[in-house]
Amino acid sequence: MCADLDSVAADNTANIINQQGGKAEALTLDVANEDAVKSAIQDTATAFGSLDVIFNNAGIGGGNDWHKTISVNLSGVYYGLHHGAVYMAENGGGAIINTSSLAGLVGVAGPPGVRPVAEIGPGPGAYVAAKHGVVGLTRQYAIMFGAHGVRVNAIAPVISKQR
Ligand SMILES: NC(=O)c1ccc[n+]([C@@H]2O[C@H](COP(=O)([O-])OP(=O)(O)OC[C@H]3O[C@@H](n4cnc5c(N)ncnc54)[C@H](O)[C@@H]3O)[C@@H](O)[C@H]2O)c1
Secondary structure, three states, rough: OOOEEHHHHHHHHHHHHHHHOOOEEEEOOOOOOOOHHHHHHHHHHHHHHOEEEEEEEOOOOOOOOHHHHHHHHHHHHHHHHHHHHHHHHHOOOOOEEEOOOOOHOOOOOOOOOOHHHHOOHHHHHHHHHHHHHHHHHHHHHHHHHHOOEEEEEOOOOOOOOOO
């Protein structure tokens, strides 16, 4: 189940999987909407007969809005992680992967040079706080759900050259 706020992107990804012999469907989903995430987990399990793996990868970067960044990058991961782990624990186990970032492990330097104070907004702090939060959630849920057959891990990509 390819779930994304961008329905065209979700469709395209599902089409690629289907063209290569896999079986995929697309779902338009805002991960910042807890009820919608819960429904997506149930709908996916119904559509495919089971739910074995969740990849909590959706994220935004580059914005300067504290609440939006936290709601997508931290709360969005929490909703998929919590409701997914509960579902899997009650239905035979599974694995969950959360996307953090190098910015989930260290603070990040901007471009070289001293940035004027007036230009410093909430964006970098929100992104770094959210990605550090994803690391903490991953550690905690791995401890809480490991004994219930649910593995929880995170990946921490470094910034790509394209960004
Ligand atoms: N590209 C990098 O350099 C880099 C580095 C470290 C971590 N990351 C992380 O990797 C993940 C993927 O990033 P990417 O570089 O592929 O970005 P991307 O913008 O190509 O992909 C992010 C996807 O998330 C979707 N999305 C955004 N808000 C959403 C929401 N509220 N609900 C559902 N879907 C939503 C977007 O539509 C998009 O398809 C993110 O969590 C990002 O923070 C990226």
